[in-house]
Amino acid sequence: MRILGLLTAVAAGIWGATAIGADDIDPNIIIPEKILGSKHDFTGLNRRAGVAAMPGLAFSDYGTPCIYCHIPPDEEEIGSSFMGGIPGWNRFKQAGDSFSTYDSRTLDNKVRTPSSISLLCLSCHDGTMAVDMTVFKPDGWDSAEDAALHLKLNGADDLESCGKCHNGNAAHSIAIKHIGTDLTNDHPISMEYAGLNFKDQDFRPPDTPFGFNNGIKLYDNRVECATCHNVHNPDVKLLLRVGAEQLCETCHIK
Ligand code: HEC
Ligand code: HEC
Ligand code: HEC
Ligand code: HEC
Ligand code: HEC
Structure with a gap:
C-alpha cells in the first residue's frame, strides 16, 4: 500500500513519462x-x-x-x-x-x-x-x-x-x-536478518529498522532480492545498492 x-x-x-532533474539525492x-x-x-x-x-x-x-x-x-x-x-x-x-x-x-x-x-x-x-x-x-x-x-x-x-x-x-x-x-x-533470501538484536555475532546489527545507512535495505526484517539490488538505480553495476567490494561486509563480519 x-x-x-x-x-x-x-x-x-x-506515467506520462516526463523527466525531472535529480542528481545529488540520498541513495534510499x-x-x-x-x-x-x-x-x-x-x-x-x-x-x-x-x-x-x-x-x-x-x-x-x-x-x-x-x-x-x-x-x-x-x-x-x-x-x-x-x-x-x-x-x-x-x-x-x-x-x-x-x-x-x-x-x-x-x-x-x-x-x-x-x-x-x-x-x-x-x-x-x-x-x-x-x-x-x-x-x-x-x-x-x-x-x-x-x-x-x-x-x-x-x-x-x-x-x-x-x-x-x-x-x-x-x-x-x-x-x-x-x-x-x-x-x-x-544467496539465501526471505529469511529474517541474522544480525537483528545482536542475535548472531557473525552479523552486523542494522543502523535502522529499515537497514543500513549505505542503502542496503531490509524488508520486514528480512533479506530480499531488493536488499542488495535497486532496480530503480542503474548507476551502480548490476543494479546493486552498493559496490560489490563493500556489499558483503555490510552484513557479514567475517
Ligand atoms: C546478498 C545480496 C544479493 C541478494 C540477496 C541477491 N543478489 Fe543478485 N546479485 C548480487 C551480486 C553481488 C551480484 C553480482 C555477482 C554475481 O553474479 O554473483 C548479483 C547478480 C545478479 C544478477 C545478474 C547476473 C549477471 O551477472 O548478469 C541478477 C539478474 C540478479 N542478481 C538477480 C537477483 C534476484 C532475482 C535475487 C532474488 C532472488 C537476487 N539477485 C538476490 C547480490 C545479491
Ligand atoms: C522491474 C520492476 C519495476 C519497474 C519496471 C518499476 N518499479 Fe518502481 N519499484 C520497484 C520495486 C522493487 C520497488 C521497491 C524498492 C525499494 O523498496 O527500495 C519500487 C518502488 C517504487 C516507488 C517507491 C515506493 C516506496 O514505497 O518507497 C515508486 C514511487 C516507484 N517504484 C515508481 C515507479 C514508476 C513511476 C515506475 C515507472 C517509471 C516504476 N516504479 C517502475 C520495481 C519496479
Ligand atoms: C528477434 C530477436 C530478439 C528477440 C526475440 C529478443 N531480443 Fe532482445 N535484443 C535483440 C538484439 C539484436 C539486441 C541488441 C544487441 C544486444 O544487446 O545483444 C537486443 C537487445 C536487448 C537488450 C539490451 C537493450 C539495451 O539497450 O540495454 C535487452 C534488455 C533485451 N534485448 C531483452 C530482451 C528480452 C527480455 C526478450 C524476450 C522477452 C528479448 N530481448 C527478445 C534481439 C532480440
Ligand atoms: C518484468 C520482468 C522483470 C522483472 C519483474 C524484474 N526483472 Fe530484472 N531484468 C529483466 C530483464 C529483461 C533484464 C535484462 C536481461 C538481459 O539484458 O540480459 C533484467 C536484468 C536484471 C539485472 C541485471 C542488470 C544488468 O545491468 O545486467 C538485475 C540485477 C535484475 N534484473 C534484478 C532484478 C530484481 C532485483 C528484480 C525485482 C526487484 C527484478 N530484476 C525484476 C526483467 C525483469
Ligand atoms: C543484507 C545483509 C547481507 C548481505 C549484504 C549479504 N549477506 Fe550473506 N547472508 C545474510 C544472512 C542473513 C544470511 C543467513 C544467515 C543465517 O540465517 O544463518 C546469509 C547467508 C550467506 C551465506 C550462507 C551461509 C550458510 O550458513 O549457509 C553465504 C555463503 C553468504 N551469505 C555470502 C554472502 C556474500 C558473498 C555476500 C556479498 C555478495 C553477502 N553474503 C551479502 C545476510 C547478508
Whole structure:
C-alpha cells in the first residue's frame, strides 16, 4: 500500500513519462524516472536495441514502463491478489511450491517460500512466465495490439524464450539473468536478518529498522532480492545498492 500511495503521487508526471532533474539525492530515495533507459524499461528496449522484432513480436509494449511491475494507479484500491497476483504487485504468483530455496546446516532461519517483493523479481527471472504477463494491462489496452509472442526470460532456444535470439550469437546471452526456480545456489533470501538484536555475532546489527545507512535495505526484517539490488538505480553495476567490494561486509563480519 505504501508503494501505491506514492505511485499515485507521482503518477501524473511519470506515467506520462516526463523527466525531472535529480542528481545529488540520498541513495534510499527512489527517483522513478531513473528506470527509463535501464534494462527494466520495457518500452524503451526496441528503440535502444534497434531491433523491431523485440516489442511487438517478443513481448507487448504497454507504452508505460511502470506497469510491468507496479499496479496501475486506477487499480490500486482493488489490488491484484484476487486475480492471483503477488500482493502489491502487477505480476502473477508462481504456481504451487515452485521454489527450492537455499538451505544449509548453519542457517539460523530456514525459508520455504520467497516473500512478495522477491516473488516480483522471480516472476521474470525464474523464466517460467512471460515478461509481459502482467495482471492488469493499461487502461484502454486493445488486445489487437497484443504481441504475437510472449517470451520468457530464459536462454532456451524456442519460441517461448528470449534465448531464441539472446544466445550470444544473434544478441547477448540472457542465460545468466535467468535464475530459475532452483535458488539453492543463490544467496539465501526471505529469511529474517541474522544480525537483528545482536542475535548472531557473525552479523552486523542494522543502523535502522529499515537497514543500513549505505542503502542496503531490509524488508520486514528480512533479506530480499531488493536488499542488495535497486532496480530503480542503474548507476551502480548490476543494479546493486552498493559496490560489490563493500556489499558483503555490510552484513557479514567475517
Ligand atoms: C522491474 C520492476 C519495476 C519497474 C519496471 C518499476 N518499479 Fe518502481 N519499484 C520497484 C520495486 C522493487 C520497488 C521497491 C524498492 C525499494 O523498496 O527500495 C519500487 C518502488 C517504487 C516507488 C517507491 C515506493 C516506496 O514505497 O518507497 C515508486 C514511487 C516507484 N517504484 C515508481 C515507479 C514508476 C513511476 C515506475 C515507472 C517509471 C516504476 N516504479 C517502475 C520495481 C519496479
Ligand atoms: C543484507 C545483509 C547481507 C548481505 C549484504 C549479504 N549477506 Fe550473506 N547472508 C545474510 C544472512 C542473513 C544470511 C543467513 C544467515 C543465517 O540465517 O544463518 C546469509 C547467508 C550467506 C551465506 C550462507 C551461509 C550458510 O550458513 O549457509 C553465504 C555463503 C553468504 N551469505 C555470502 C554472502 C556474500 C558473498 C555476500 C556479498 C555478495 C553477502 N553474503 C551479502 C545476510 C547478508
Ligand atoms: C518484468 C520482468 C522483470 C522483472 C519483474 C524484474 N526483472 Fe530484472 N531484468 C529483466 C530483464 C529483461 C533484464 C535484462 C536481461 C538481459 O539484458 O540480459 C533484467 C536484468 C536484471 C539485472 C541485471 C542488470 C544488468 O545491468 O545486467 C538485475 C540485477 C535484475 N534484473 C534484478 C532484478 C530484481 C532485483 C528484480 C525485482 C526487484 C527484478 N530484476 C525484476 C526483467 C525483469
Ligand atoms: C528477434 C530477436 C530478439 C528477440 C526475440 C529478443 N531480443 Fe532482445 N535484443 C535483440 C538484439 C539484436 C539486441 C541488441 C544487441 C544486444 O544487446 O545483444 C537486443 C537487445 C536487448 C537488450 C539490451 C537493450 C539495451 O539497450 O540495454 C535487452 C534488455 C533485451 N534485448 C531483452 C530482451 C528480452 C527480455 C526478450 C524476450 C522477452 C528479448 N530481448 C527478445 C534481439 C532480440
Ligand atoms: C546478498 C545480496 C544479493 C541478494 C540477496 C541477491 N543478489 Fe543478485 N546479485 C548480487 C551480486 C553481488 C551480484 C553480482 C555477482 C554475481 O553474479 O554473483 C548479483 C547478480 C545478479 C544478477 C545478474 C547476473 C549477471 O551477472 O548478469 C541478477 C539478474 C540478479 N542478481 C538477480 C537477483 C534476484 C532475482 C535475487 C532474488 C532472488 C537476487 N539477485 C538476490 C547480490 C545479491
